[in-house]
Amino acid sequence: MTNKVSVDKMATLSTPASAAPLDPHDPKDRELIRRMAADPNVQAAWKGAFDSIVPYRYAYNWSWLGRPAIQFPQDLMALQEIIWRTQPEVIVETGIAHGGSLVFSASMLALLGGEREAIGIDIDVRAHNRAAIEAHPLASKITMVEGSSVDDAVAAAVRARVGGRTAMVVLDSNHTADHVARELALYAPLVRAGFFLVVMDTVVEYQDPSSIVDRPWGPGNNPMTAVDAFLAAEPRFTIDEEYDAKLLFTVAPRGYLRALRDPA
Numbered sequence: 468m469t470n471k472v473s474v475d476k477m478a479t480l481s482t483p484a485s486a487a488p489l490d491p492h493d494p495k496d497r498e499l500i501r502r503m504a505a506d507p508n509v510q511a512a513w514k515g516a517f518d519s520i521v522p523y524r525y526a527y528n529w530s531w532l533g534r535p536a537i538q539f540p541q542d543l544m545a546l547q548e549i550i551w552r553t554q555p556e557v558i559v560e561t562g563i564a565h566g567g568s569l570v571f572s573a574s575m576l577a578l579l580g581g582e583r584e585a586i587g588i589d590i591d592v593r594a595h596n597r598a599a600i601e602a603h604p605l606a607s608k609i610t611m612v613e614g615s616s617v618d619d620a621v622a623a624a625v626r627a628r629v630g631g632r633t634a635m636v637v638l639d640s641n642h643t644a645d646h647v648a649r650e651l652a653l654y655a656p657l658v659r660a661g662f663f664l665v666v667m668d669t670v671v672e673y674q675d676p677s678s679i680v681d682r683p684w685g686p687g688n689n690p691m692t693a694v695d696a697f698l699a700a701e702p703r704f705t706i707d708e709e710y711d712a713k714l715l716f717t718v719a720p721r722g723y724l725r726a727l728r729d730p731a
């Protein structure tokens with residue numbers, strides 16, 4: 468006898484977003500979450516903690532299934548919830564680096580079962596990272612595209628590969644406002660009603676400029692700048708209230724966007 472649940476079996480445990488019933492026993496209290504997020508003491512505490520750990524390169528300390536993931540663990544927890552709930556067929560990510568977030572997405576898609584795929588785009592996939600990702604047990608779930616995410620030919624190739632499949636998009640490459648604005652224009656059309664478009668490193672808006680060394684982005688020129696302009700022009704998306712309120716310790720404040728309608 469074994470109590471081991473196979474990956475294929477686990478896939479049957481999840482329910483498509485459209486059909487997912489609310490769990491009446493979920494201990495989450497939405498009113499408490501809302502009040503926590505609005506509490507100035509809580510806001511000051513996470514801002515203080517964030518400023519204190521940035522110089523120690525906190526986000527560089529983690530890995531997922533053996534690959535370094537340049538993320539806060541809280542964000543991976545949130546992404547896990549979202550992927551499990553929404554069950555995209557494809558996850559498109561800009562910014563591969565060492566592959567940790569791409570392997571994370573591939574691992575979630577593998578658990579969901581079926582023909583799912585994580586597509587990563589990076590302008591420079593270093594040889595040692597490519598070799599490690601290609602040798603990873605989840606490599607069959609991963610497609611890497613080398614090129615700039617804002618190159619029209621790259622975006623067209625990715626859009627063609629996604630085809631008619633449902634997609635979630637995570638933007639985590641160059642963090643200037645112009646670059647992210649272009650990525651939003653190119654990749655947001657992949658995201659259908661109920662699915663997520665996550666824009667990482669919006670937190671740069673709140674960062675102490677002196678802690679940003681040798682980077683073209685900073686307060687006033689970062690992913691949040693692009694998200695604000697995007698949302699003002701694109702009523703198809705909204706900031707997901709629950710994630711925005713409950714995460715707190717995130718690199719993506721106001722960056723968890725949910726599509727309200729299908730693209731035209």
Ligand SMILES: C[S@@+](CC[C@H](N)C(=O)[O-])C[C@H]1O[C@@H](n2cnc3c(N)ncnc32)[C@H](O)[C@@H]1O
Pocket residue numbers: 535536537538561562563564565566567568569588589590591614615616617639640641
């Ligand atoms: C913050 S890292 C990505 C981290 C990764 N998502 C993770 O969680 O581990 C940013 C990556 O974006 C890539 N990048 C920079 N400019 C780019 C561009 N124009 N197109 C695609 N990728 C780009 C860099 O090469 C780098 O690997």
